[in-house]
Amino acid sequence: QVQVVESGGGLVQAGGSLTLTCTTSGLTFDHYAMGWFRQAPGKEREGASCIRWDGGSTYYADSVKGRFTISRDNSKNTLYLQMNSLKPEDTAMYYCAADPSWPSGSGICSQALARYYWGQGTQVTVSS
Numbered sequence: 001q002v003q004v005v006e007s008g009g010g011l012v013q014a015g016g017s018l019t020l021t022c023t024t025s026g027l028t029f030d031h032y033a034m035g036w037f038r039q040a041p042g043k044e045r046e047g048a049s050c051i052r053w054d055g056g057s058t059y060y061a062d063s064v065k066g067r068f069t070i071s072r073d074n075s076k077n078t079l080y081l082q083m084n085s086l087k088p089e090d091t092a093m094y095y096c097a098a099d100p101s102w103p104s105g106s107g108i109c110s111q112a113l114a115r116y117y118w119g120q121g122t123q124v125t126v127s128s
Helices: none
Strands: 001-005 010-011 018-025 033-040 046-051 058-060 066-073 078-083 092-100 122-127
Touching: 018 033, 018 092, 018 122, 033 066, 033 078, 046 066, 046 078, 058 066, 078 092
Parallel strands: 010 122
Antiparallel strands: 001 018, 018 078, 033 046, 033 092, 046 058, 066 078, 092 122
16 A cells, blocks of 8 residues: 655745655655645645656746755655745645656646545645
């Protein structure tokens, strides 16, 4: 049984930093592309940042480029998202996703597909 578990969310002031962590079990981690998606109230889930199984290709949404850094440690089956210079508009539930595909362009960030393995999410709230 595949499990995807996010952690590291919280309340932070604008300009602050957080690091999200996603751990997985039940899948061959280095065979899966991973991604961080986020969903704000009343909005669709969107891909914030994604990374290919070997770490050789990454994608960042324009809204987070230059502020967020995605990374993975295949020896620990763990995905990270370092978030700096946080803004109130970054407030959302952040979800970790896994899928063995990597479409050209934005990778698995292109769509939040139901077939992905999803975690339960971790809340990030940025106060102004």
